[in-house]
Amino acid sequence: MYEKAKTFTLTRPRLKKTVGWLFIVVGIIALIAPIIPGAPLVFIGFELIGFRLLFVDRLLGRTSRSEN
Numbered sequence: 001m002y003e004k005a006k007t008f009t010l011t012r013p014r015l016k017k018t019v020g021w022l023f024i025v026v027g028i029i030a031l032i033a034p035i036i037p038g039a040p041l042v043f044i045g046f047e048l049i050g051f052r053l054l055f056v057d058r059l060l061g062r063t064s065r066s067e068n
Contacts, residue, residue, distance in 0.1 A: 020048030 010016075023045030030038030 017049050020045045020050075023048060 023041050027038040027041030030036045
């Protein structure tokens, strides 16, 4: 299932960016109106549009170094 979703989003980058922006907008609205936790939605949206945060790269770097 994961591979099918991955190939679907890789072949349609416009859809991926649209869903990313949707996550960001819903996340910001959720931050203002405390219905659901909005911060994870904003971070997922940033990841989908291709904006990697510095601390995410550092965190991933630490986990990959600790596995070796």
